[in-house]
Amino acid sequence: MGNVHRVVVLALDGVYPFELGIAHRVFGAAGGRYEVLTCSVDGGPVRTNSDFSVTVAHGPEVLSTADTVILPPCETALVSPELPEAVGAALAAIPRGARIVSICTGAVLLAAAGLLDGRPATTHWALVDRFRAWFPEVALDPDVLFIDDGDILTSAGAASGVDVCLHLLRKDHGTALANRVARLAVVPPWRDGGQAQYIEQPVPEPTANDTSATRQWALENLHEPLALADLAGHARMSLRTFARRFNEEVGMSPGRWLIQQRVTRARDLLESTDLAVDDIAGQVGFATGTSLRQHLHAAIGVTPLAYRRTFRGGVGAGV
Incomplete structure (x- = not known):
């Protein structure tokens, strides 16, 4: 099968549990083609935005071994244009050539680190005004589910994190495997990244x-x-x-x-x-x-x- 692709998920305090588990749910169901590891900035437990914390098995050192890095979102109250020193050090450890994928507010971390300057990106529609005010140099498109800009991919909220991971799985190993993983997760096998992330009119019954x-x-x-x-x-x-x-x-x-x-x-x-x-x-x-x-x-x-x-x-x- 060749070398196993290593996916490293960086969990920060205030992380949303659902989005934290997306990478393992998608890539972990791909028949051993990926290894998914979860780390924190100090190797210690991480407080989620729910009523529990999670213990991770790794510290930031595993980021230097990643082929793909996933940045799940934190609760909005903790989002800031200033990059915490520990987070900046963790992001700096990501090797050149690795793919970086943000989900929802994870795009703020990339923008604060200067990784999105002059590049197209998206984030959750509810964060658009603040994001544009904080990072005017980013070509923000708030109307799509995800954007694939090569080595950096950004996605909107929650379910679009599943979409972007399935998109990468499809790019790496084809439609048949992506469809099989989607069926296991009972989710749509494919939603185009350019699809609207927010429809003003409620979907009719x-x-x-x-x-x-x-x-x-x-x-x-x-x-x-x-x-x-x-x-x-x-x-x-x-x-x-x-x-x-x-x-x-x-x-x-x-x-x-x-x-x-x-x-x-x-x-x-x-x-x-x-x-x-x-x-x-x-x-x-x-x-x-x-x-x-x-x-x-x-x-x-x-x-x-x-x-x-x-x-x-x-x-x-x-x-």
Whole structure:
């Protein structure tokens, strides 16, 4: 299997227990491909934001051995633009080339350490005003679930921490493993990082007039050239009503959602089959192989050839 990828989680006082456990829940279920260690800045127990503390097995020295570092959030009252000396020393121990991932308020630590200067980042929507006032040099985007900027990834609150970890798992080992881990955790296998983290309108209660049945129908018919009129017709709604309800329920337009589903299905086929790109394009509803190449590159920045090489160790026919 090769070298095991080491993930180190830095727990600080006031940490949220749920987010503290995300890395182990995701990477720890990946069949031994990762080793997940939890540390504190001094090796001592860490007070959570709940009514208990946690004892960690490691001190900050393990950060120097990390391939990926996860920074879970602390309660908002403890967040400050000033980086505590012990935290700064811990972050300085992270080796060059390691990935760093923040969840929610963890982005404040990265910004306070100067690691986000001039870079895109996100954090929880409720922290946006303070973050912008404290760190105007950061290109903050508060409207997304997570941002992958290569060696640094930032994510919004709670569940988006699961999303960004599954995203990394998918990048490292492919869709099939990420989907399997997601099923074990009973969470959606994939939510695009650009999806809105906060929808102003409450999600409607499921009714006979919601769009879930149409979404399922669309997934079963991705090979067809589905248009908004087709989706609205299946849902028995006007175009305007369908588009509005779809956006309320999903957080994006029907067209954008369809492209995401087509790209996801194409990635599955690139990983699991030797089908030529033109054949895959036809199966997922893109008009041509060129269209598939354009959408795949826009989504993840690589060609079908590079993607297949990454996850299959070779090249399929007609790529």
